[in-house]
Amino acid sequence: MRVLIMSDMEGVSGIVVWEQVNGGAPMYEEGRRLYTEEINAAIRGAKRAGATEIVAVDCHGAGGGWTFNSYIPELLDPDCEWVAHHTWSRYTELFEKGCDAALFVGMHARANTPDGVLCHTISTTTWRNLFFNQDLVGETGINAALCGHYGVPVLLVTGDEATCNEARDLIGDGLTTVAVKKGLSRYSARQIPPIRARKMIEEGAARALQNLRATKPYVPARPTTITIELSTVDSASEFRGRHNVELVEPLKVISRGKDWLEAWNNFWKF
Numbered sequence: 001m002r003v004l005i006m007s008d009m010e011g012v013s014g015i016v017v018w019e020q021v022n023g024g025a026p027m028y029e030e031g032r033r034l035y036t037e038e039i040n041a042a043i044r045g046a047k048r049a050g051a052t053e054i055v056a057v058d059c060h061g062a063g064g065g066w067t068f069n070s071y072i073p074e075l076l077d078p079d080c081e082w083v084a085h086h087t088w089s090r091y092t093e094l095f096e097k098g099c100d101a102a103l104f105v106g107m108h109a110r111a112n113t114p115d116g117v118l119c120h121t122i123s124t125t126t127w128r129n130l131f132f133n134q135d136l137v138g139e140t141g142i143n144a145a146l147c148g149h150y151g152v153p154v155l156l157v158t159g160d161e162a163t164c165n166e167a168r169d170l171i172g173d174g175l176t177t178v179a180v181k182k183g184l185s186r187y188s189a190r191q192i193p194p195i196r197a198r199k200m201i202e203e204g205a206a207r208a209l210q211n212l213r214a215t216k217p218y219v220p221a222r223p224t225t226i227t228i229e230l231s232t233v234d235s236a237s238e239f240r241g242r243h244n245v246e247l248v249e250p251l252k253v254i255s256r257g258k259d260w261l262e263a264w265n266n267f268w269k270f
């Protein structure tokens, strides 16, 4: 069984402020240790479920050379391989080989979720709302759509309660979720201590992989329309003149494609 882990840092137990996730900040080293150990918990769970190839992808933009490069290598479980510093949400090698399931660890809620710890969608300031057809999505939705494009189901999402609810609404009740904290605001939470949170993630991963059909791959209906509602006119102007992209209102951009990936590629040319 081949398993892909996609991870972000904001949804990890113990993390509630930007200073813990921004490379170079004094609290960042603590944050990356907490982050790496939650990845290890998911890896242990996947191994218990019989995974024979586990690849973990760091999807957290920490800034500078730390971007998509926040795991502490020497702490990582030796039974995985990991992808560092790859373009965001573009690692498809495992999907092309054939991947049985994806597990998302440490995810955060979409922008403007009142109880979403460190919530945002792509940009912490300029993206207000993102829709795939009629679905209001955040980064969990983006990564799920990438997996879905290759027919890969997402079976586990961990993060705060708001993220877990957002993911279940999108992916369905067959999704296993592990909430390691409950947001009290964007920058505070009632939390489960890391030691217990890791046990819960290990159990969750092991349980989720018992049934590879518990969820269906997330595939937005085709043809696909993607809408971004932005906060500022300068961020909107970046989308002007792109193929198949239309600024339908000063702060609303629409992209159309024959499928999700084509529509996404009109926006996201990284």
Ligand SMILES: [Zn+2]
Pocket: 008, 009, 010, 059, 060, 061
């Ligand atoms: Zn992040």
